[in-house]
Amino acid sequence: MYNFLAFIPLLPFLGFFILFLAGRYLSRTMIAIIGTGTISIAALLTIVLWIQYLQSPPPNGAYTQTLWHWFNTSSFSSTITLRLDSLSLTFVFVITFVGALIHLYSAAFMQHDRDYARFFASMNLFVCSMLILVLADNLLLLYLGWEGVGLCSYLLIGFWYETPANNRAANKAFYLTRIGDTAMAIGLFLIFQELGTLDIQQIAASAPMHFNIGSPTITAIALLLLAGGIGKSAQLPLQTWLPDAMAGPSPVSALIHAATMVTAGVYLIARMHIVFQLAPIAMNITAVIGALTLLVAGCSAMVQTDIKRILAYSTMSQIGYMFLALGVGAWGAAIFHFFTHAFFKALLFLAAGAIIETLHHEHNIFRMGGLRTRLPLVFWTFLAGAAALAALPFITSGFFSKDQILWYSLTANNGNPLLWLIALSGALITAFYTTRLILVVFWGEPKTHIGAPPNGLMTIPLLILAILSLTAGFIEWPHNMIHLTLFSNFVQNTLPATIVNETAIPEAIVQLIAILATLSGVYIGYLLYYRNLSIVERWKQSQGMESLRSFLLDGWRFDHFYNWLFVRPFLFLTSINKSDLFDQINKGIASGSRWMNQLISTTQNGSLRWYLAGVLFGILFILTLQLLL
Structure with a gap:
């Protein structure tokens, strides 16, 4: 079955190719079959490969398949080679399986859109690009997929291009991610200059012998690769494009946030872990950026009124947890959180899309209300995803993955109490704004007329993702509870084990504090947005609280700062030079x-x-x- 590896990215590309050339001549049913079917077959192939990988893993835990020689010069050659190991297999499974569910949902969600074929063609190309990125055996092919993901995000964020705001959002995403992409390209040039290769396995073998730990060159390379990851994964200071990317259709938001673009930076750092281990400064900066992003994004999510922007800031925050884990050396914990996050974040965006569609394209949560009884299936599935996002203990997948990150942020090789306190604060904030979202949307009096509920094609993915949001974390339990580490054992075939330092605080105490922080966030949300609404009303009348709310609502005014620091001086120079x-x-x-x-x-x-x-x-x-x- 390993010989069928190439069909996994090839099938989505075939779907894109057919829809791009002949989409206008096909019926909507045929378009949906081609667009969804190619991804679904790729997902089935991935599941079969996963089963075979577990039963009879390839030698050294990796299988490579060379398709053809790309080009060959006097000093450099490159091949189209795919590599399947535990890390890439995890990402391929999430991309294809979650991607297939999103495509199935899209078949109904987008059925009345006049550009039905263009939508599925772009979505298929998006999945294909991400698969090339994670399966690439060399950095040049990885960069091809990397840029393909950027192109498709531009096409899909600005899918409804008739609206000028959507074009601005697409352009903003394209410009900001290009900053990181340029830095990453420079990093690739440096790697080739120093090591004479862009083959990932050759880099992993030769880098420890070529560079001293902490040398300026390897540190520069790691920081340049980190900059690329920051741009794609919307981390500080290149995070401002992600909330505006909600201009695209809800299935696009689900695909970007759960399975493709924003997780590319996490994959890049994990794949190039050898480089980062040789650059302790870059590791520390990665942890600090992740910690600051999860806190900044969480604070902004607390005051947002657009349901999709709340989830967008939530994604920034959860990716911040992954960067924090990578920075402290908890490689497996970062990928485990990516794994669980994909299910509950895709679920939340798809359920939010169903709510928006049913309420006649209403996005403001304070114009919703009362949907608990009017949309019961959407309510229960959304509740499952929200509980996983808030990391409710022992019953959600989010608890198991976030618990690992909180523990390692304190005890891992690069961890320290300050990082742990920031991550703990983020857990409380996440539980608060998740509770706020649930109470405002599903409780209270109805404020908008409700339309037709979502049909079967839209509800099937919601049910599947809801089950996974609750149960996917059970494959990895905390060490002090049940000795079950299936996921860690799986990814440690590719990623190094986490080095844990001795600490005077038992793990059970750290877990209890984290659980209390989560439950405190839930209680504060319940108190402010259900039991005693007058507190929030009094805050709205306070000029200081309203100013703080406006500051957080505007994303900490990063856009205003960048406009003042970069945009205005550039426009001034062009005006005097015209x-x-x-x-x-x-x-x-x-x-x-x-x-x-x-x-x-x-x-x-x-x-x-x-x-x-x-x-x-x-x-x-x-x-x-x-x-x-």
């Missing part, structure tokens, strides 16, 4: 061309008399020349 010498030369050429055009066009005025006069004048002119010469 009439320089070169512009005048170009304008002169254009003016001369227009004058010559007008002059010559008079000879083609359509008048027969002028044409005859011109012919006679020409004959006389030629005869005169002959007489004179």
